[in-house]
Amino acid sequence: MRRRQLLSYGAISLLTPWPNLLRASEGASPWLAPATSQSGQFKLAPQASQWQLAPELPSTDIWTYAENSFSPVISVQQGDTLDVQVTNKLMESTSVHWHGIRVPNNMDGVPGISQPPIAPGESFNYQFKVDDAGTYWFHPHINSTEQLGRGLVGALVVQESSYPVDRDEVILLNDWLVDEELNIIDQFSSPRDMSHDGRFGNVITVNGKYRPTFHLRPNERVRFRFINGATARIFRPSLPQQVKAYIIAIDGHPIEPKPYTGQLLAPGMRCDIVVDAGSTASETVMGDTAYEPTGICRWLVSGQAVRSAPLTNPPPRLSDNPIAKPDLNRAIDLELRLDGGAMTMAMMKGMQSGQYWYLNDQQIDQDTLLNKPLMSLQLHQSYRMKIVNNTRFAHPMHLHGHTFQILQDIPYWTDTALVMPGQTTEIAFVADNPGIWMLHCHVVGHQASGMMASIEVV
Numbered sequence: 001m002r003r004r005q006l007l008s009y010g011a012i013s014l015l016t017p018w019p020n021l022l023r024a025s026e027g028a029s030p031w032l033a034p035a036t037s038q039s040g041q042f043k044l045a046p047q048a049s050q051w052q053l054a055p056e057l058p059s060t061d062i063w064t065y066a067e068n069s070f071s072p073v074i075s076v077q078q079g080d081t082l083d084v085q086v087t088n089k090l091m092e093s094t095s096v097h098w099h100g101i102r103v104p105n106n107m108d109g110v111p112g113i114s115q116p117p118i119a120p121g122e123s124f125n126y127q128f129k130v131d132d133a134g135t136y137w138f139h140p141h142i143n144s145t146e147q148l149g150r151g152l153v154g155a156l157v158v159q160e161s162s163y164p165v166d167r168d169e170v171i172l173l174n175d176w177l178v179d180e181e182l183n184i185i186d187q188f189s190s191p192r193d194m195s196h197d198g199r200f201g202n203v204i205t206v207n208g209k210y211r212p213t214f215h216l217r218p219n220e221r222v223r224f225r226f227i228n229g230a231t232a233r234i235f236r237p238s239l240p241q242q243v244k245a246y247i248i249a250i251d252g253h254p255i256e257p258k259p260y261t262g263q264l265l266a267p268g269m270r271c272d273i274v275v276d277a278g279s280t281a282s283e284t285v286m287g288d289t290a291y292e293p294t295g296i297c298r299w300l301v302s303g304q305a306v307r308s309a310p311l312t313n314p315p316p317r318l319s320d321n322p323i324a325k326p327d328l329n330r331a332i333d334l335e336l337r338l339d340g341g342a343m344t345m346a347m348m349k350g351m352q353s354g355q356y357w358y359l360n361d362q363q364i365d366q367d368t369l370l371n372k373p374l375m376s377l378q379l380h381q382s383y384r385m386k387i388v389n390n391t392r393f394a395h396p397m398h399l400h401g402h403t404f405q406i407l408q409d410i411p412y413w414t415d416t417a418l419v420m421p422g423q424t425t426e427i428a429f430v431a432d433n434p435g436i437w438m439l440h441c442h443v444v445g446h447q448a449s450g451m452m453a454s455i456e457v458v
Contacts, residue, residue, distance in 0.1 A: 032155065032170055032207050035065070035072035040083060042074055044096065046140070046152060047089035053182065053203060054210040060182045062151035063090065070208030071172055071229070075157040078133040084126045086118060093117035096126060097141040098156065099268055099398070100252050100415045103128045105435025108400055110141045112370055113436050113454065117142055132321040132403070133160045134252025135225040135270045137172075144444040145188040145231065149177070149199060151208075153229040158252075160318065165223040165274060166306055173237075173265070173288075173296075174208070174229045175201030194445040195342045195356040197393050198232025198267075204288065206297045213298040214286070216243075216277040218305035221315070223248075224273045228265040231444045233290075234394065234418075235265045237273075240284035240299050244276045246315055253403065253413035254318035264290065266396035266418040268442035274315040277301045323403050323413060324430040326382035331428060334375065334385040336360060336439070338419065340450060341391045357391075357441070357450035364453050374439070374453035377431040384428045389419040395446065399455070400437040404429035416442060431457045 035042045044066070050059035051070050066072045076082055088094050095118055097109035107128045111117035118124045136156040140147040155170045177185045177199060193199040206212055216222060228235050239245050245260040249272035263271045281302045285295040340357040355363050359374060377383060384407070387397055398416040405411045407426040419425045440452035 032071055032073050032172065033066065033069050035074045035154070042082075042084045044072065044084060044086045044154070045089050046086065046094050048091075051151070051208060053176065053178075053205055053208070058182055060176070060178065060184060062184070063147060064151060065154050070151065071154050073155045073157060073170055074138075075159060076130055077159050078130060078161070081127060081129050085123055086126065087123040088118045088120055091120055093119050093142055094140045094147060094152070095124075095142050096138050097400070098126070098136065098138050100134070100136040100270070100403075101156065101158075102131060102401060102403060102433060105401065105433070105437070108435075108437070109138075110400070110438055113438065130158050132252060132323070133158045133318070134249060134321065135170075135227060135272055136252055137227050137229060137268075137270070139229070141438075145199070145448050146186075148229070148231050148444055149188050150184055151176070155225070155227055157225060163223065163318070164316065165221050167220065167222045168225070169214075169222060170207070170225045170227065171237075172207050172227045172229050173235050174205050175233050176203045176205065177201040178203055189354075189445065189448065191354075191356075193232070194354075194449040198443040198445045200233055201230070204233075204294065204296050211295065211297055213300050215303070216275070216299065216301045217303045218277060218279050218281070218301055219308070219310045220277045220306040221311055222275050222277070224275060225270065226263075226265060226273065227270045228267050230267050232267060234267070235288050236262050236290035237265070238262060238287040238289040238293070239273070239275065240282075240286060242278050242282050242284055242301075243299070244310075246274045248272050248274055248315055248318060250412055251414040251416060253321055253323075255412055256317055257314050262289065264418060266394065266416065266442065267444070268396055268398050268416045269414075269418065276310050279305070279310055321403075321413070324432050326384070326405065326428040326430050328382070328384060328428060331382040331384040334383055336385055336387045336397070338387065338389045338391055338395055338397075338441075338451065341393055341446075343392055355450040357446055359451060359453045362453075363450055369452065369454050373436060373456040376456045376458065379434055379457055380430065380432055382428065382430050384426065386424055386426050387417060387419050388424045389421055392421050393443075393446075394421060395419050395451065396442040397439065398442045399429075399439050401433040401435065401457075402429050402431070402437070433457060
């Protein structure tokens with residue numbers, strides 16, 4: 001495959017025949033390697049490395065948590081104490097934020113708020129009990145536009161005691177902005193990206209690979225854990241019609257299993273899907289339909305059948321995580337207003353300050369973030385918050401240290417609320433984790449240019 005061909009196929013329609021030149025990716029599974037562990041302690045080493053996005057092409061210089069790897073997977077049991085030593089091999093400071101997991105404040109990974117930055121050559125030890133089962137991930141919370149844009153992400157799987165599937169796989173979705181030589185374009189904070197919908201890549205990967213092949217066996221039941229690790233792109237995984245699938249969890253937390261028809265995953269969001277492969281050999285495409293329909297990997301059902309016939313019963317409901325439920329009758333009302341961005345007066349001001357976004361009419365810089373929390377909440381108090389999006393862009397709003405409910409016909413638990421342009425989303429939670437916590441948009445260009453605040457729980 002030539003470099004120019006790789007970029008030209010970046011938005012191939014699902015209706016287009018799968019190009020023969022992409023078959024070289026077959027056999028790439030599982031792509032993601034388990035994180036190394038010694039005596040129960042996991043080791044991460046943020047560093048510059050090389051990675052092949054596609055076969056028979058030059059490697060791309062990326063940043064990763066392990067040498068010659070894309071993203072390590074840390075897997076632990078619910079109730080375990082997670083122990084991770086991070087040794088920084090980058091030429092700049094970094095940190096690790098455990099996205100979606102409720103952690104003690106000093107383990108949250110936000111430099112200047114919950115810990116000092118991990119300087120080059122230094123180490124930091126993260127240790128905390130993991131109370132919630134589910135699918136989570138980790139990433140830096142310093143210079144996020146560049147560190148995430150260069151690929152510094154990892155998957156965190158917290159296993160229940162058991163769940164009746166034949167296999168459990170992570171699908172980490174990402175995109176990369178590269179030139180024709182497959183070098184990452186290093187314009188991470190362009191005014192247009194930061195004031196519009198963020199930095200979009202021109203190559204989409206699944207577990208760090210361009211259009212790889214997933215292998216399923218006939219009549220196999222597989223749990224797939226989808227994670228959006230991109231800096232701005234929203235995904236909507238579209239599964240092949242030949243497979244029967246159920247969505248069983250959103251952002252790590254159980255829902256009543258139901259047939260999967262599509263789930264929007266903004267940056268930072270996840271979902272768990274149980275797939276039942278068919279009885280006969282087949283080859284088809286898994287796509288993304290958040291924007292124009294795009295093929296992102298192949299699904300190949302082949303080999304010896306797992307059982308004599310496909311399973312017909314839906315997968316069971318997962319057990320709920322131990323989260324304090326808000327008392328809506330006694331909840332204190334809050335409002336978070338999102339303003340600014342392109343096509344507003346804030347755009348002109350932002351061209352001078354680099355800050356394009358406002359939260360509750362405040363333009364929040366680093367000094368304000370550290371010294372003036374946007375809200376002060378009472379410990380163990382229930383809150384109901386309206387998030388009002390007055391901008392022309394979607395914002396996945398992420399709250400650290402807490403899990404909240406999206407209040408709709410069937411409420412569900414999450415840590416990241418996708419608020420569409422001109423819409424209002426209502427959430428509820430118990431402020432049961434003391435400390436200063438970040439509340440920000442997970443489009444990292446928005447986060448870096450005004451759409452990040454701190455909330456104090458005392």
